[in-house]
Amino acid sequence: MNNIVDExxxxxxxxxxxxxxxxxxxxxxxxxxxxxxxxxxxxLKIPTVDTIEEKANGKKKVVARRLFPCYLLIKMRYSNELWxxxxxxxxxxxxxxxxxRPVALTDEEVRRWQLEDVISEIDVEVGDNVKIISGSLExxxxxxxxxxxxxxKVKVKVTFxxxxxxxxxxxxxxxxxxx
Numbered sequence: 001m002n003n004i005v006d007e008x009x010x011x012x013x014x015x016x017x018x019x020x021x022x023x024x025x026x027x028x029x030x031x032x033x034x035x036x037x038x039x040x041x042x043x044l045k046i047p048t049v050d051t052i053e054e055k056a057n058g059k060k061k062v063v064a065r066r067l068f069p070c071y072l073l074i075k076m077r078y079s080n081e082l083w084x085x086x087x088x089x090x091x092x093x094x095x096x097x098x099x100x101r102p103v104a105l106t107d108e109e110v111r112r113w114q115l116e117d118v119i120s121e122i123d124v125e126v127g128d129n130v131k132i133i134s135g136s137l138e139x140x141x142x143x144x145x146x147x148x149x150x151x152x153k154v155k156v157k158v159t160f161x162x163x164x165x166x167x168x169x170x171x172x173x174x175x176x177x178x179x
Contacts, residue, residue, distance in 0.1 A: 009042055009075060009076065009077050010075070010076070010104035010105070010107040011073055011074070011075050011104065011109075011110055011115055012015075012073070012074050012075075012076065012078065012095055012096070012097075012102040012103075012104055012105065013068075013071050013072075013073055013074075013095070013096035013097070013102070013105065014071065014072045014073070014074050014086065014091045014092060014094075014095055015070060015071060015092070015094050015095070015096060016070055016071065016091050016092055016093060016103075017070070018069065018070050019064065019074050019092050020070075020091035021046045021069075021070070021071070022046065023071055023090070023096060024089060024090075024091040024092055025046060025072055026092060027089050027091065027149055028041065028044055028074070028086065028103055029044065029088070029153050030087055031085060031086075035085070035141070037082070037085075039077075040076055040077050040079070040082055041074060041075070041076040041082065042075045042076060043074070043075035043115075044072060044073070044074050044075075045072070045073045045074075045075075045115060046066060046071075046072055046073075047066070047068055047071075047113050047114075047115070047132075048065060048066055048067055049064070049065055049067050049075060049135065049136065050062050050063070050065075050136050050167075051063055051064075051065050051066055051078060051136050052135075052136060052137075052160070054062070058059065060160065060163075062136075062159055062165075062167070067105040069159060071096075071147060073105070073113070073115060074086070075115070078102060078104075083095065083101070083102070083103065084176060087100065111123050114170055114173075118167070122147070122152075123170045124144050124146065124154065124174070124176045125137050125146070125147075126143045126144050126147065127143065128143070128176055129141060129142070129143060129144075129177050129178070130142055130144055130154070130156060130161035130174040130175060130176055130177060131144075131174065131175050131177045132136060132156065132158070132167075132169060132174055133173060133174060133175050134136060134172070134173045135169070135173055137160070137167060139159060140158045140160070141158070141177065142156035142157050142158035142159075142167070143156065143157050144156055145157050147164055149164060152170060152171045152172075153165070153168050153170060153171070154168070154170075154174060155167065155168055155169075156168075156169050156174065
């Protein structure tokens, strides 16, 4: 009997105990490796957002904060066997959905949470002025220092609190401007 409910690969939300997100991610990565599930579980992400914190000594630091504490997002081909293996992983409470059965994230949620960047090319070059359109530095203007096409990242130099600071951004977080 075939346990695969949906052959299509989709993103699902997995609920974990508080503070166990990284441990659960590591355990599922080991589960994938030990059981040869690379073609069934394709990606695991703990969504983060960069925030700027001021330390006691007055220095500013960019810190990655969890966007959804207690959640891990998993891209997989859902099957009853995978459901059993994953929900019996230490630190996992359940999949998000009715009765603990997963409901796939919508395409809009995948785009909004930047789980997959759908931009394959970008109309900026090193030295171009760009505006940051999302994230903690939204509405800041900076200069492109480098472009990483493989990872769809751009290093942007912005001035913050009187200091120049390089920041890594996704293609989807910037737009070219003409000054």
